Amino acid sequence: MKLKKLVTYVITLLILAQIVSAFSITSDKQTISICPTSTEVITSTITGSGSFTVTKSGTAAQWATIVPQGFTSNGQKTVYTYLTPNSLAQPGQYTLQLTFDDKISTQTKTYTINIAQCFKVNVADAIAQSTCPSEKILRYDFIVTNTGEFTETFKLTVKGNAASWTTLGPDSVTLNKGESKTVFAYVNVPQEARGQYEIVVNAVGLVTGNSDEGKAYVNVLACYDYESSLPQEFVEICDRTTQLVPITITNRGTSQNSYSLDLSGPTWAVLKEDSITLNPGETSSVDLVLSPPYDLTKDFALNLAVKDTKGKITKDNPLTVRVKDCHDVLVQVQKDDNMCAALTKTYDVLVKNNGQFEQEFKMSLTGEKWTSLNEQLVKIAPNKEEHLALIIKPPFDAKGSFTITPKATSLDGGIFNSATLNLNVFSQADCYSPKLLPEKTSLEVAYDTTSTVQINIANNGTEKSTFILAVSGTAAGFVQLNPATVTLEPNQAETVTLLISPSQQHKNNAYEATITAKKETTPILDSKTIQIKVVENVATEAVKEKISEKSFWQSFLDFLFGTPKITEQKDFQKTLEEAMGEEELPEELPSDEIEESVKENISIEKPTETKREQEVKEETTQLKTQDFTNFLNKNKNTLLIGLVIILLIVLMARYRKEIIEFFEEEEEDWEEKPKRNGKRKRR
Structure with a gap:
């Protein structure tokens, strides 16, 4: 019973569906092949009555246009769908669904859209070439062909590791369907290039962006190769010495070549030669002469650039030169001193060779005519010293401050040193300044008697001195000093005695006794007079x-x-x-x-x-x-x-x-x- 009811329901639904789908659709094509930017039309016929709307979907819907999109029909109606892929549409298979709706039922038609490769280009590879660096400009021929269905303009560019050396002519071409043109690539190989390099010419369509590329190769030969080298990159040298540093050049090329040498650095570094010519495989060297002057203590950066004539390849050879101060002389003398005029004094002058080589020095003296050195030329071993005598003999009238400078100079004049003695020369009066001070300056003495006067003598000078005492004047015949010579340190004093013993012949007279103090080599330095009156002896x-x-x-x-x-x-x-x-x-x-x-x-x-x-x-x-x-x-x-x-x-x-x-x-x-x-x- 139940089964009969189920069958009855199904049959009823089928009948109703048939009644609902009362329209039909027919199309002229189901599969379409099309080129980008071209148009194809799909014709769809609707049979039936009612109000209809048409919609689109699918991967090709972006390129489809439906005319009309809505209508009313009591019989048949034709709908046109225009399909135009744009230039960016990539070749491939796409789908388009058209849906028809009369508000009672809907029907969908599916179409297969194949977008063809209608824009094509082909760039043929060029023939590889071999060359020497900078020998000549190479030309490569690249053939560009339009293998598409339409006329198109193609932009040309160069890629590859030789692109920087390559120039295209022209850089764009317009080609009809099946047309070809030759594009030239000019290659200028630089001096430093060695080995194989690639040139890639790329053609890109301006409409569709379709592209192709062609390749070519440049084999750069080692025609002008060479090697240059120094034995070391660091050299240590003494000042005022000469050292040779050879730079070695080897021709590794295939032809004879010349090489120029350019040195940058201090003026005391020079090349014996500034150019050299070598056959293939030949090796030779050029000496770099280093002769730093005196008194240099520094690191110097030098560069020796070698450039070949044919290949014009420049190679740098850096060199650091450390110059040591290996020559030095030291002169020392007492800095300050005092002395007296008319005396002779000797000072020690130290001359030391602080260098690493035996050196001969010429001695000179800047100062007064009354100064001298006992030697004029000394030869001193490394780190050894000599002692010279500086002899000072100021004359009697010399007085004041004097600067005396002994100087040692190498025979070539390159190294020298000096020292200064600041000498204060005092006059005889300042150096030997005795001061006489008698206990009395006048007295009476009876003849035939004896009297004494104590006289104090002080050394107010700067030097230890021996003073000679003497008596003069009218009383000289009956007076005597004891002692007659006195040796005193500076600021020291001593007392001497003046003995007075007049005789009868001196009675009833006034006399003078002048006591003087001097050195053997000086005039009288001080004097004092004592008045003596000789009276009767009762x-x-x-x-x-x-x-x-x-x-x-x-x-x-x-x-x-x-x-x-x-x-x-x-x-x-x-x-x-x-x-x-x-x-x-x-x-x-x-x-x-x-x-x-x-x-x-x-x-x-x-x-x-x-x-x-x-x-x-x-x-x-x-x-x-x-x-x-x-x-x-x-x-x-x-x-x-x-x-x-x-x-x-x-x-x-x-x-x-x-x-x-x-x-x-x-x-x-x-x-x-x-x-x-x-x-x-x-x-």
Whole structure:
């Protein structure tokens, strides 16, 4: 029962569907082949009545246009679908669905669209070529053919690793269907090129963008190849030396070639030759001469560029040169010093060869004429030194600051060094400046006595000095300095003694004693004057007066026969006793003590024994002469009588002894009388 109902429902639905699909569609084609930018028409006929709409879908729908898209029909109606792929449409198979709808039912028709390759181009490969670098410009022929269905313009470009050397002529072509044209590619191979290079010519259609490319090859031969090299890229060299560095060139090409050499660097680096010619396979070298001057301590960057004539290939050969200072000299001398004029002083001059080679140096001296070096030329081994003597002899009148510069110079004048001595030269007065300071500048001294004056002498100069002291002036005959020479350090002082011992001949007069100080080689540096007044010696005058008061007969006998020494001493002792007052003297003094007492009274210290003895003798002679003169003046009349008596005595010579004894008895009586008188006074 249920089965019968199901069958009835199905049959009913089929009948209703048949009623609904009351229209039909027919098309003139189901598959279409078309070129881009061309148009094809699909005709669709609708049979039936109703209001219809037509829609499109599928991969080719973008290129389809439906006319009309909506309509009403009571029988048949034709619908046109225009299909025009654009220029960008790529060849291939596409689909187009057209859907018809009468609002009761819909029907869809599917079409296959094949887009053909209607725009084509072909670029034929060019023939490969071989060449030497820069030998000539190569021409390659590329044939471009339009293998499409339509006329088209093609743009031409070059690719490949030789593209930068290649120029096309022309760079675009317009071709009809099946037409061909030759495009030229001009290749200029550079000098550095070696090996195989590729040229690619590409043709691209301006309408569809369809393209093709052709290839060609350039074989660049090593016609002008060469090699250049230095033995090393770093060189160390001493200043003022010469070193050769060879650059080696080998011709690796297939023909004879010439090579030019260009050096960039300091002026002390030069090439022995600036060009060389080599046959294929030949090798040769050119020397690079390095001769840096003195006093360089630096790294220098050099470059030796080699360029061949035919290939015009340039190759750089860099070189670093380190220059060391291997020559040096040092001069040293004392920097500052002081010295005195008119002296000689020697300074040590050190000359050291600090270089790595034995060197001979010429010595020179900048300064005054009174300076010199003991050597003018010295040869010194590496790291050794020599000592020279700088001799300074400033003259007497030199004074001030002086700069003295000893200098050592190599014989070629390349290296030198100097040192400076700043010398202050002081005058003799500044160097040796004695200062005399006597304790007194004036005094009175009795003759036949001795006095002293202490004189302080100080060295106010800059040098240790030995000063010579001297005395001049009117008092020079009876004064003496002790000591006469003094050696003093700077700022040191010492005391000397001026001994003053005038004699009778100097009495009652004023004298000057000028004390001077000097060095052996200098004039007087300082002086002081002492005023000396020689006055009477009371004690001596009293003695002399007593002595002069003798009896006529005693004086006469003294004149004729001389007075015995002991008698003279006794007379002096008696007279001295009376002159000195009541003080009692010894009864009798030995003769040597009396002499010593007399000497001490005259002078305490003898400046010079021989000179003083001579003065004493002169004084004695003068006293005798003076006594005799006085005697003559006082006894003129008596002398006449004496002469008569002398004649009698001469006649009575034989009685001489008796006469003498007689007068001696009288003399003893005369001597005893003052003693008796003295004793009475003491009582």
